[in-house]
Amino acid sequence: MPITYHEWGDPNVALRTAAALGSDEVQVWLARLPAAEAGMAGLTGLLGRDERERAERYRADEARQHFVFGRALLRLLLAACLNVEPAALEFAYQPHGKPILVFPHPEENPRFNLSHSGGLLAIALARGRDVGIDIESMGAEAPDWLPLAARVFSPRELGELTALPAPHLQRRAFFTGWTRKEAYLKATGEGLIDALEAIEVTLTPGQAPALLKLPASARPPREWSIRDIPMPPDFAGAVVYSSFITT
Ligand SMILES: CC(C)(COP(=O)(O)OP(=O)(O)OC[C@H]1O[C@@H](n2cnc3c(N)ncnc32)[C@H](O)[C@@H]1OP(=O)(O)O)[C@@H](O)C(=O)NCCC(=O)NCCS
Structure with missing residues (x-):
């Protein structure tokens, strides 16, 4: 199954690529947090109310920025996959906290996972199969x-x-x-x-x-695939996806 690696650069290119996510593909996205607070302007407006409330509860600026940036880019990519507005997406949480999409047609649901560390964000997207991603500085x-x-x-x-x-x-x-x-x-x-x-x-x-x-x-183990993510020198990263289709 093809796994493709992308850097978040021109948002139009990124959203076109995400919209074309195939059922036999895993996309991995890497993005660098904006250096200045100004680069975050407008992102909070993409979040849901519960996410904005959670963002306000973060005491450390860096943790808050990681969270807002992660959820905003996640919403943009998922909304492109589903051809809906980012703010219209609704998340639910599995028993151990994994966010999933609430969507009327679960079988079409893009699956996702995200990870942040040291000013980098990584997002994995797939259709109908479980994915997990982790990066560490x-x-x-x-x-x-x-x-x-x-x-x-x-x-x-x-x-x-x-x-x-x-x-x-x-x-x-x-x-x-x-x-x-x-x-x-x-x-x-x-x-x-x-x-x-x-x-x-x-x-x-x-x-x-x-x-x-x-x-x-x-x-x-044969029902799972694991890949390393090409990362900047002082980072490690891996993505895991299931070979079985889940609904
Ligand atoms: C949440 C957890 C899954 C990972 O946390 P983490 O490594 O600190 O953070 P990451 O940035 O990689 O991932 C956090 C994101 O994963 C997602 N997530 C949360 N709970 C999850 C779960 N149970 N399963 C999958 N994804 C989960 C969320 O999207 C979360 O980010 P958000 O809340 O900003 O949207 C949790 O297991 C944890 O606290 N781990 C601690 C780290 C550790 O000791 N690891 C042992 C190494 S083998």
């Missing part, structure tokens, strides 16, 4: 990864990571593994779970992305 604002590794990875993955000969390779492996696991968990909608080591992924830099092991209760 590995820059100065990134979490201190070493103490997290034992919580996130299985003994096998931890062994693979610590066997890498240089700190920068271990760091890259950590964020590669993290984003691959989280993209899968966002595709299923589970979000953060306790038993993260029940999921195993490849993480050695240069190794093809793969879901090696999933919890016994989950659909088997």
Whole structure:
């Protein structure tokens, strides 16, 4: 199945591309947050009332900007897919918080997921199949990864990571593994779970992305596809999509 990568530049080109989203395609969009507050002008007006209220509750400017920018671009892309006005879209939330569209014809419903980190936004779009996306900045604002590794990875993955000969390779492996696991968990909608080591992924830099092991209760790995996202140097990113069609 083709997966296509796009950068948000000229909005007209972006919206035409999103409108042409095929049933056998996954589109991945990357956009950089505007550097100045002025670049955000007009975006809040695209949001629903509950989203505007949520935006007001963010204390940190950066988190608020990430949220508003993400929801505004998401609405623009989905509205182009459905040929409706962005503000007319309505979202519902699955039990663990995954947003989905409320739409009278679920089988036509574009599926989506978004992720933001370090001033970048990523959105995945597909029709009728589950998608999950995760990007992480590995820059100065990134979490201190070493103490997290034992919580996130299985003994096998931890062994693979610590066997890498240089700190920068271990760091890259950590964020590669993290984003691959989280993209899968966002595709299923589970979000953060306790038993993260029940999921195993490849993480050695240069190794093809793969879901090696999933919890016994989950659909088997062959029913999912995983891809790395071409990212700027100090970022990692992955997208996961289902091969089964969901309604
Ligand atoms: C919400 C969560 C799914 C991801 O959070 P995150 O990595 O901090 O944030 P991201 O930017 O990648 O994703 C957030 C977006 O995912 C979507 N989302 C929220 N809950 C979701 C869920 N259960 N499943 C899929 N997508 C979800 C939302 O669109 C949200 O953004 P918005 O509220 O601005 O629209 C959650 O699992 C979490 O809090 N994770 C913490 C990170 C962690 O410890 N990960 C372990 C690594 S293996």
